Amino acid sequence: MSDFSKLKELSIQVRRDIVRMVYNCQSGHPGGSLGCTEFFVALYGNVLKHKPKPFKMDGKGQDMFFLSNGHISPVWYSVLAHTGYFEPKELATFRKINSRLQGHPATHEGLPGIRIASGSLGQGMSAAIGAALAKRLDGDPRWVFVLTGDGELDEGQCWEAIMCAAHHKVDNLIVTVDWNGQQIDGPTEQVMSLGNLPAKWKAFGWDVLILEKGNDLDAVIAMLRKAKRRCGKGKPVVILMKTEMGYGIDFMQGTHKWHGKAPNQEQYESAMGQLGTTSIGDF
Amino acid sequence: MNINDIKSTGTKATRDGFGQGLLEAGRQNPNIVGLTADLMESLQMQHFHKEFPERFFQVGIAEANMIGIAAGLATAGKIPFTGTFANFSTGRVYDQIRQSVAYSHKNVKICASHAGVTLGEDGATHQILEDIGMMRMLPGMVVINPCDYHQTKAATLAIAEYHGPVYLRFGRPAWAMFTENLPFEIGKALLLASGTDVTIFATGHLVWTSIEAAQELAAQGISCEVINIHTIKPLDEAAILDSVSKTRAVVVAEEHQRNGGLGDAIANLLVHKLPVPMEYVGVNDSFGESGKPVELLDKYGLGKKDVVWAVKDVLDRKK
Ligand SMILES: Cc1ncc(C[n+]2csc(CCOP(=O)(O)OP(=O)(O)O)c2C)c(N)n1
Ligand SMILES: [Mg+2]
Numbered sequence: 001m002s003d004f005s006k007l008k009e010l011s012i013q014v015r016r017d018i019v020r021m022v023y024n025c026q027s028g029h030p031g032g033s034l035g036c037t038e039f040f041v042a043l044y045g046n047v048l049k050h051k052p053k054p055f056k057m058d059g060k061g062q063d064m065f066f067l068s069n070g071h072i073s074p075v076w077y078s079v080l081a082h083t084g085y086f087e088p089k090e091l092a093t094f095r096k097i098n099s100r101l102q103g104h105p106a107t108h109e110g111l112p113g114i115r116i117a118s119g120s121l122g123q124g125m126s127a128a129i130g131a132a133l134a135k136r137l138d139g140d141p142r143w144v145f146v147l148t149g150d151g152e153l154d155e156g157q158c159w160e161a162i163m164c165a166a167h168h169k170v171d172n173l174i175v176t177v178d179w180n181g182q183q184i185d186g187p188t189e190q191v192m193s194l195g196n197l198p199a200k201w202k203a204f205g206w207d208v209l210i211l212e213k214g215n216d217l218d219a220v221i222a223m224l225r226k227a228k229r230r231c232g233k234g235k236p237v238v239i240l241m242k243t244e245m246g247y248g249i250d251f252m253q254g255t256h257k258w259h260g261k262a263p264n265q266e267q268y269e270s271a272m273g274q275l276g277t278t279s280i281g282d283f
Numbered sequence: 284m285n286i287n288d289i290k291s292t293g294t295k296a297t298r299d300g301f302g303q304g305l306l307e308a309g310r311q312n313p314n315i316v317g318l319t320a321d322l323m324e325s326l327q328m329q330h331f332h333k334e335f336p337e338r339f340f341q342v343g344i345a346e347a348n349m350i351g352i353a354a355g356l357a358t359a360g361k362i363p364f365t366g367t368f369a370n371f372s373t374g375r376v377y378d379q380i381r382q383s384v385a386y387s388h389k390n391v392k393i394c395a396s397h398a399g400v401t402l403g404e405d406g407a408t409h410q411i412l413e414d415i416g417m418m419r420m421l422p423g424m425v426v427i428n429p430c431d432y433h434q435t436k437a438a439t440l441a442i443a444e445y446h447g448p449v450y451l452r453f454g455r456p457a458w459a460m461f462t463e464n465l466p467f468e469i470g471k472a473l474l475l476a477s478g479t480d481v482t483i484f485a486t487g488h489l490v491w492t493s494i495e496a497a498q499e500l501a502a503q504g505i506s507c508e509v510i511n512i513h514t515i516k517p518l519d520e521a522a523i524l525d526s527v528s529k530t531r532a533v534v535v536a537e538e539h540q541r542n543g544g545l546g547d548a549i550a551n552l553l554v555h556k557l558p559v560p561m562e563y564v565g566v567n568d569s570f571g572e573s574g575k576p577v578e579l580l581d582k583y584g585l586g587k588k589d590v591v592w593a594v595k596d597v598l599d600r601k602k
Contacts, residue, residue, distance in 0.1 A: 119408030192343025
């Protein structure tokens with residue numbers, strides 16, 4: 001099997017994990033998680049230079065990733081488990097009492113792979129800038145990646161960070177925006193229009209890449225690799241990644257209604273049927 | 284009233300009481316406007332939005348901006364009700380509240396849902412347990428934490444009539460209802476059951492927990508006076524001193540850090556006016572975590588047995 005077909009299969013398994021985790025505890029956020037599956041599989045499976053064990057908080061000599069839109073923890077936990085940070089069977093504890101897999105990512109319980117708590121939106125880019133500046137001070141040539149939601153960009157702190165990263169020429173930083181056009185109360189266009197998003201980032205001094213096919217694994221890998229090549233030129237790099245919320249499950253796809261809702265039994269069975277099985281197996 | 288006569292008439296979430304109260308207040312007063320930061324239905328504000336779409340403002344996920352806009356609306360004579368989770372209603376926007384609302388004495392109603400550990404599975408990032416402390420420290424801020432659906436609805440209607448900044452705190456889960464025919468007045472403690480051995484002062488979800496504990500204690504021959512302090516600021520000092528001068532032992536129960544909450548407010552009063560043995564039922568200087576609301580109440584020392592133990596401890600000290 002090629003590396004690529006393994007990653008394809010992993011993305012099916014990750015989607016199964018997401019649905020099962022959310023179904024198990026009857027809470028959590030399947031929509032954004034399913035939409036960002038290719039991104040996480042591409043990042044951890046192909047792009048990041050990282051060492052799961054022993055997990056090092058300071059990430060020295062490694063690439064670092066920060067999840068700003070912490071509510072899509074299911075996809076991150078699944079990918080961390082399948083890339084060696086902890087045992088996949090621990091996914092069964094998601095959102096349950098005494099678990100390391102908190103509803104939103106946390107360092108408090110010591111889950112390997114997590115470097116800072118997120119969940120209160122708008123804070124991840126700032127932390128990523130800090131980590132990128134530290135790498136620069138240390139002469140560490142690796143990159144810092146961060147994922148943020150598009151609704152999340154409503155937060156003023158995001159734009160403080162966007163302005164600051166350009167000002168300080170943080171060119172070892174790669175931000176990806178999950179540009180799914182959805183948030184809790186509806187489509188972003190209705191809740192709070194993002195306007196001309198590429199033009200806004202450009203005006204703030206960023207190198208702007210647009211990924212039309214954020215649910216095409218091949219395209220995501222190629223784009224992340226390209227973003228790395230664009231680093232080191234005095235500008236931070238952003239990938240505006242078009243995805244579909246709920247991608248892969250017909251009744252969840254393309255609507256804000258599955259932002260933070262768990263399927264019932266019938267919906268669960270339908271979803272699992274649509275995803276198909278893998279040789280990796282369920283947790 | 285006798286403690287054993289207090290009965291629950293079913294369950295509903297306190298946030299539902301807010302949604303209904305806001306709708307009714309909106310019908311009574313055209314100056315009332317609503318704002319949300321991408322959490323309209325979580326706050327049950329869709330009823331108001333549906334009936335008064337032109338008086339409702341969706342500001343996106345931008346709480347700091349929301350508080351500022353509310354302060355401006357109040358300056359121009361409107362009565363804004365902002366709606367988001369308690370964490371994002373307080374910690375996230377503390378300076379905006381402090382300067383633009385509290386210090387400037389604006390008629391803004393900061394309405395905060397999903398407070399405390401009963402928010403459940405979302406976990407500690409969302410489970411604020413410090414909000415009562417933060418808000419009661421602000422000069423001039425009224426702080427109200429109603430205990431059930433009916434009281435939240437009544438409080439929502441009452442704050443619409445009151446002029447000045449208010450923090451209204453409520454929660455996510457369905458919870459026992461028992462105050463339908465009881466009065467609500469801002470700043471007025473509500474005597475739920477008379478007793479002689481100890482006074483339990485409780486606020487929010489822990490009022491029902493305290494009633495259940497007092498019923499269990501009554502069966503063991505311990506007589507608890509149960510008083511609902513829905514308004515933490517201004518505190519009903521006269522009612523508190525009156526009860527404590529009779530019972531001479533105090534337990535305070537709240538879904539909040541022991542630091543800074545109702546317990547500290549009452550301790551502050553008693554240490555000056557009437558020092559007596561006192562026990563806290565509250566979270567002991569820790570963050571919460573993901574889990575089911577009732578499991579979390581139990582794990583973090585906010586359950587019925589915790590109130591029972593606190594009463595027994597304080598009675599030991601009273602001897
Ligand atoms: C500061 C803050 N305000 C509000 C929320 C509640 N909230 C959680 S997710 C979300 C919507 C996020 O939209 P987006 O970033 O587009 O993520 P998506 O819905 O696409 O997954 C909101 C409002 C929060 N978590 N943090
Ligand atoms: Mg979105």
